Amino acid sequence: MIKSLRVRLMLAGATLAVLFMLGLLPALQSAFSLALREAIEQRLASDVTTLISAARVENGQLQMPALLPDEQFNLPDSRLLGYIYNRQGELVWRSRATTEAHINYTPRYDGKGNEFTHFREPGGEEYFVYDVEVKLLGGQSAAFSIVALQPVREYKLTVTGLREKLYLGFGAALLALLVLLWIGMTWGLRALRQLSLELDDIESGALESLSESHPRELLRLTGSLNRLLRSEREQRGRYRDSLGDLAHSLKTPLAVLQGVSETIAQRPENIEQARILQSQIERMSQQIGYQLQRASLRKSGLVRHQVELRPLLDSLCNTLDKVYRDKRVKVTLNVPVLAQVPMEQGALLEMLGNLLENAYRLCLGEVKVSLVLHEQGGGEICIEDDGPGVPHSQRARILKRGERLDRQNPGQGIGLAVVKDIIESYDAQLTLDDSVLGGAAFHVRLRPA
Structure with a gap:
């Protein structure tokens, strides 16, 4: 069993801090993951808007410029992929970065307008997809599904890196919090330490009572202890005074009995009775002394x-x-x-x-x-x-x-x-x-x- 109050409070505070951080960590991860997904959705929506603004329909055919305003679509090794499908789901255009990518995506031309989702390739690769249905291009009637894709692995790497940083950050924060808790508890328990020192001084006889310079939470305790100390001193004083009075009141009767025994002893026929009387008087005197010593030499309850x-x-x-x-x-x-x-x-x-x-x-x-x-x-x-x-x-x-x-x-x-x-x-x-x-x-x- 832990007997140190400081260690108990420290363990309780550390336990609460750890539980709080363990509960806060998943919430932060979830919030960051959601914010990152929203950022990816907005980025893909902007990329789709770029494709829409660059697309033209001439003689019923889709026309795309050789270079798009967003250079990510123009780079062969870009991680941003762009596709355009007609209403029958046939691929009519793809960005340069898709030449080495073999993605089997089927657009959902169902009248919902736009959709942000993700799908998994049979090979295991996952992608975020932003699919927009377009009915007008350049003021002309059209029916296309314009799609922007981004691999999910970057998102997962970012989330994993964040999780590691959160673990390190929370570990450092927990360590700093524990140090601050220890310092705070040491400062907060100074009042109890001062009270303990004053009690030591009382036990050694250097002080007679506890001071009143303690926090108000301890004033009731110190007041009770001071009343106990005063009561003990007063009781011991009354006890000793009563014992002194008793000894003084019995001294005279014993002296009288001693004198009577000496008078009786002057007669030869009463020597035996006088000896018995003197023996009993001596025994009474010693017994009174014994009881006085026994009562007055008791250990004090609080003073050491x-x-x-x-x-x-x-x-x-x-x-x-x-x-x-x-x-x-x-x-x-x-x-x-x-x-x-x-x-x-x-x-x-x-x-x-x-x-x-x-x-x-x-x-x-x-x-x-x-x-x-x-x-x-x-x-x-x-x-x-x-x-x-x-x-x-x-x-x-x-x-x-x-x-x-x-x-x-x-x-x-x-x-x-x-x-x-x-x-x-x-x-x-x-x-x-x-x-x-x-x-x-x-x-x-x-x-x-």
Whole structure:
């Protein structure tokens, strides 16, 4: 299927042009052929008039001069033939050019006056014939059929030559028309090209809305897109404000419950109940944080982001080096300096933060981060460690919300679930494999932007 609008329009225009020319060509040939036949008829009628004006009747006998006013009748090799027949159909005169021609023509003396037709000789030669019946010559009564003939082959050669010229001319005209169509469509589609460029700028964040300097046929489309963009921005803003308000409104009740649990814990008999209460408060806090992150880090529908990966990794590793300074983790970054990832910065920071924090926490002393870019777009981020790894039977389970293999450190097991939600919102894929370092290897396969 052809996906280019310009090519589709070009093919449609070329098809219509070819069909039009194919329909016009026979019409032109027919018109030219008819005009040529009319010209031959007029020429033969004029030649017959020349014969009539030169003919004389003396004592009932036809007299013709030795040289006629039209020199074509006087030349032996002329293609113009002249004959005169009496009423009985007997040949009484012939022009010099007919001495080598053997034409078996019988005039039709039927009172019609004149007739233009053509006939075929038994040998295959065809002639145009103009036959005029004459009853008076020089004021005297006469009954003759004066005939002028011309071979049809010249007419056919002329028509064939015209057809060839028409084919060449129409081919050149079609080629010129296609070039003009391509130029015209390129010019006409500049508006769509400009619209596409503006959409690219919107996706990259350089513009917030489409301009109004487009043809009126596109203004409705650009207006709808601008309304969609405004609606999306307003909705995302309201969503974030609502999430912030929710987090703020829940902060105070959770703090009160935390204080109550600490008061309860002061009594020895209530230590167990206080521990359960504090555990549930912590779980509520983490779940609220998880839901806030999950809702706020969704991919934007129209805006396309490109974020440099190396600066984010440097910042995260510096922070985690301070948190896990006792481990002295060796980090290897196989990431090009200017490599970009098609994700929003906040989502990318949250995803990498969770994956790197897991790698730092579970590794023995070495973490490796690499990026492989694909030629068709997108790429693959791999975060590896030299820790205990993840058994095959447990890999699907730990990606579920609330599931953890590490029970020695606090937490509710929502970090990888947040990572999975972010990755799925960008149509990417998260897989877990064994690392060459000996631990786990998390692969994030990103689709082209």
